[in-house]
Amino acid sequence: MSLCFTEPQIERYSRQILLPQIGGQGQQRLLQSTVALVGSGTMVVTTAWYLAGAGVGRLLWLNDAGSGSEKIREIPALNPDVVLVELTSSAEMTADRMAQCDLVLLCDRRLSLPAAPPLLLGATTATGGYLVVDRSAVADDDGLPCWRCAEAGYAEGRAGGKEDVGSGRELYAGWIGTLLASTAITLLLDLVPPPTHGLAARAASSDYSRFDISHQSGCPWCGVVADHLDISADICPMTAVRVKLKLEAMAIGSRLRIWLRGQEPLENIPLLLRQLGYQYSTPRPVRLDSLRLPPHPPTPSPTGGEGECVGEEGLYVLECCRNG
DSSP states (O other): OOOOOOHHHHHHTHHHHHSTTTHHHHHHHHHTOEEEEEOOSHHHHHHHHHHHHHTOSEEEEEOOSOSSOGGGGGHHHHOTTOEEEEEOSGGGSOHHHHHTOSEEEEESOOOOOTTOOSEEEEEEOSSEEEEEEEOTTSTTOTTOOOHHHHHHHHHHHTTTOOOOOOSOHHHHHHHHHHHHHHHHHHHHTTOSOOOSEEEEEETTTTEEEEEEOOOOTTOTTTSOEEEEEEOTTOOTTHHHHHHHHHHHTOOTTOEEEEEEESHHHHHHHHHHHHHHTOEEOOOEEOOTTTSOOOSSOOOOOSSOOTTOOOSSSSEEEEEEEOOO
16 A cells, blocks of 8 residues: 655654554555544534544534534544535435445434444443444344344343433543544454444443343344345336245244345335335345345346436345244
């Protein structure tokens, strides 16, 4: 990798470049990274400022609350190397934008995103907060729990425990924001393997503890995939027929990933699943080289249909779960 820094950049990042864990190559990697941030308030401001100070080159910020985070807009003045893109609606977090991101950080904000890259959730509680890494939508990581399961695991691990009624959630938000930023940097630089446990922070003792996370029964987003169904080459009514036959053969609690293409199945398959009482995820456009594949991946069509949001030539995936 050729390294090319301006004199101001060498001065700005000199301390990081001297660190053996970062160096020149690591700093260039940060400058070429894109991180999406979702949320408003103290946590997202703290996280964004730390990432900007480290030299993360592009920050995509979803500010759907509209206020409380104005200091983020000062980031280009803090570090002119950082490009800040502000969005005001979750509808703007399209699959194309997600494909450009290396990480997504949910800052005390829960949001389902299309085809998200590795995702970190930071949340505050009455006694501190916690952080979890969600890689459930990433290739090679099939079978990992999502952030929803991680939150349920955090709650279960503290069921019946006494929670302090604290007034310092703003302080906790800054603390968790710092932890989010430092964890994001280690993941961007591949300094440590992504953790498969959650990290809880308790303000009273100023310490951290791990908590186990696992699939929650019936989770339609990350439950272990029992099977795949490719209907990308089928047309109506066979798309619905094949899906219904597959669903009837599913065991309770199992999960099915459906590969589809074209406007008709994008509209009718979710409708069918809803009518049958199945939980399902929003269809998301995918690329064959960036998402987990079935044993025999769908064959790309030569052209995408008019109006399609093209992933791999209009290929989409959705997942559904049978709960009972």
